Amino acid sequence: MHGTFLWHELMTPDPAAAKSFYGALLGWEPTDMDGPGFTYTTFAVPGFPSGVTGMMELSREMADQGIPPGWTGYVQVDDVDKTAAEFGENGGAIHRAPEDIPGIGRFAVVADPHGAMLSIMAPKMPDGETGTWPTPGSPGTVGWNELMSGNWQEAWDFYAARFGWEKDMAVDMDAMGIYQTFKLGDRGLGGMMTKPPQIPMPYWGFYFIVPAIDAAAEQVKKLGGQVLMDPHQVPGGSWIAACQDPQGAYFNLTAPAR
Missing domain, CATH: 3.10.180.10 (2,3-Dihydroxybiphenyl 1,2-Dioxygenase, domain 1)
Known part of the structure; x- marks a missing residue:
């Protein structure tokens, strides 16, 4: 779609x-x-x-x-x-x-x-070929797509016009501003906000689903990666952590439980 x-x-x-x-x-x-x-x-x-x-x-x-x-x-x-x-x-x-x-x-x-x-x-799916994918929200899949933008209101207008996204819940994060989530139809896709000054440039980040956040964060460390932001809970009840793999790629984890 x-x-x-x-x-x-x-x-x-x-x-x-x-x-x-x-x-x-x-x-x-x-x-x-x-x-x-x-x-x-x-x-x-x-x-x-x-x-x-x-x-x-x-x-x-x-x-x-x-x-x-x-x-x-x-x-x-x-x-x-x-x-x-x-x-x-x-x-x-x-x-x-x-x-x-x-x-x-x-x-x-x-x-x-x-x-x-x-x-x-x-x-373009090859002729006669169909795929078999896990249910959205399953462990190991991408559960959230997040934009740290130069200006989220301008970014919103730009992306909504290109992709047909619709606004979902808006979260007031006090001094950090508004975190605007977005959806397509009845499926939530991600969120966007104006990046804080310490982030050098706008970027898209992605959240991989794990069963429990604390165990996954400890596993990142054991495997040679870094946990850049410790596990914490976000509005809606999910737990997240920001990480970096041993080769320097940033990614995030999200889980329904601690």
């Missing part, structure tokens, strides 16, 4: 180490697919063969261009070329022009007017 986050992807300088880290932390099972000059890895939740996230190596050339390790999200759109053009025509940017991935779909890498980057994709 247009406007849905359909994929999340890690760029990392050490894919083998990342496989071990995320496999032990989230139970993901990797499958490698060799392409011309590169390997793409999909991660699946046990019992569901279709991948829930993917991974590519961050090459030395990319690193030399200033691209850091990190996660990015893919938003499904009906027409990649049209949506990419709308990003560029409305103050955003096209960082990678629309192109086809044979048998997978068409995609582009774009940024909003404040510089936060996303990928957009029109997927």
